[in-house]
Amino acid sequence: MSQTSSNSRAQWLIRLGDGALILGHRLSEWSSRAPTLEEDIALSNLALDLIGQTRALYTRACEIEGGTRDENTLAYRRAEHEFRNPLLVEQPNGNFADTMARHLIYSAFALPFYEKLRESNDAEVAGIAARSAREMAYHVRHASEWIIRLGDGTPESHAKAQAAFDELWSYAPELFEADALDSEMAACGFGVDPSTLRGAFDATLGPVLREATLKRPRDSFGLRGGRVGVHSEHIGHLLAQMQHLQRAYPDARW
């Protein structure tokens, strides 16, 4: 394979890992602060799933790159504009309904994504995708059950759940936008074209929102930018916390 194509494949995996890492970090911010002990552990489990996916994706990307970078370089030594996660996952946790709505939107996208990625012609990537798909199926279930109970709960929980979807819905379109890199990776059998997944996403979301008695927000123009490195203000604060130790004490180990 040519050098260009190795770089593209690594870049594509890193971008995928960025989404998982940033969302995983966001969820970890709930540790010790969740509404109940049970949900505290559940959110930490979800966070660890995502961070585990990130490690596998980054590690494979670095193998393909064949350079000196490793998973830690990618996570802790890159600046805002080098992260290519969709804007959705860097949005603040907000209240519990906000977090669950964000998580349902992401996982309903990620599940069909990884299911499709199981067919990657890179055996390592196909393996990561198989494990991730199983994990994301549980994430969809967990977030769905909560959204149903919040939406179909008290007037207050309903209002908060509806407000969460109304607020976050404009971040959904970016998940499904394919750029030249996505098309190239899908065409060569390595990756997935996210624009093919909107149907599966709607099929997951539709019944959950109905059962939750929530209104599906109107599709809007969509907010985008994260996947080309143009972020909302929130990611700077997130990275400052996540990267502090490695920035202050490079190569610190314990």
Add this chain to the structure above:
Amino acid sequence: MSESPMPLWEVFIRPRNGLAHRHVGSLHAADAAMALQNARDVYTRRGETFSIWVVPSNAIVASDPADKDILFEPTGSKIYRHPTFYEVPDEVGHM
């Protein structure tokens, strides 16, 4: 944090097919589906699990610890009830 406490559930886990479910602890959850989900997250993080039962704690009928002497003590002296006089063939495995 919540206005009314959520119901309590007892959690039973069967580690492998062929073994019995064992009580592992309890948790709070709004309903049965969430109880199962919480049980998965709280109690199956580190080991293999084949299946989970959750039971509303108030559905369990318990003996009174104060009745211990009446119910259980007399069996202690009846050693003929303990099957320690038999040799169990290795082939039997779990019994």
